[in-house]
Amino acid sequence: MPTLSCKITSVEAITNTIYRVRLTPESSVIFRAGQYLTLKIRDHLHLSFSIASTPMEKDIIELHIGGSEFNSSTISVIEYIQNNKDIIVDMPHGLAWLREDNDLPLLLIAGGTGFSYIRSILFTALSQKSDRYISVYWGGREIQHLYELNSLNRLMHENAHLKIFPVLEKPKHGFCGREGTVISAIMKDYSCLYGHAIYIAGPINMVRKARICLCTERGANSSFIFGDALTFI
Template sequence: MPTLSCKIASVEGITDTIYRVLLTPEYHVNFRAGQYVILKLKEYDHLPLSIASTPMEKDSIELHIGGSEFSSSIISVIEYIQNHKDIIIDMPHGLAWLRDEKDYPLILIAGGTGFSYIRSILFTALSEKADRDISMYWGGREIQHLYELDKLNKLVHQYPKLKILPVLERPKDDFIGREGTVISAVMQDYSCLHRHAIYIAGPVSMVRSARIHLCTERGAQRSLMFGDALHCI
């Protein structure tokens, strides 16, 4: 895998616990939507992160770092990035990139910052086939965890066959969306997922649950389910 130096263009806090980091690579490296980079923070300290930007964006690489809660390791990563002008990455990694089955309806499932993986796939798929049936489910505990929801909702007016479906475990009264888990929402909406392309990112436990329930109870095909966490189960 190519190793390259990147300038740190910006570090933006998009929630209390999630940061958007924009990198400017020293040269462009081809990758596919859904792949990831490995940040080399120190000699033995490497961090895999999904690429949130698309392959069409050749001058920058967008990463989302954090989660629903701050850990000491995430704090140290952000501090390291904020204190450096450059960073070293390896890319591209991952086998769960967007395939070419453009005639199949697309189901995108994100838990928390698993959205960064789904984001690249979503925007790439829309650029390739604007009239494709796409349903994107994004689950989180609270509304602040769905940090790009307003931007996604605006896309619905531009792409009539796109559905954006937010799901919260702890919704408030003014929330417009679903309550519960993101997998239960998919199960409620589909009685059959045969010949649907499904891309999923989030905690391994969520991905494990999705494979079991969507395949055994909704007829999803394992050959059409993609997500790097699927290699962990």
């Protein structure tokens, strides 16, 4: 895969553990919605992140870095980005990109910052201005982990074929969404998922459970379930 140098344009703290990072590549980038890149932090530290921006945005790359719990590698990435002006990127990677050769209803499932993967697919699908139905299920522990929920709700009001379902494990009073896990919410809402194209990103245990439950109990076709984590489970 080709490497390119990028200017670190901005680093924005969305929550106390999640950062929005924007990079400006030295030349226009070509990738598919749903693919990821690798950041070269040091010689022996290369970390991968889903691309949150869309292929239509040729001059900017957006990443969502962090999660509900920081680990040492994530801290290293943020520290590097905050203290440097440039970074080396290796892209594109991944086979779980948006398939545009059918009009199957889209079911987009995200846990935490797995939303960055879903975001690129969602905005790309909406840009096609088709009548394709899109349902987004985004789960987190607390409301702060659904860091673009307000924007998604506005988007839903602008698109009649889009539905947004926020899910929290620990909702507080006044939360207008579902309680529990993303997978439990989907299982309650659907009796059959045959004929849906499903894209999923999040913690590995969530992805594993989703594939088992959605295929064996809701009839989803495994050939139409996409997610890079599925390669490892």
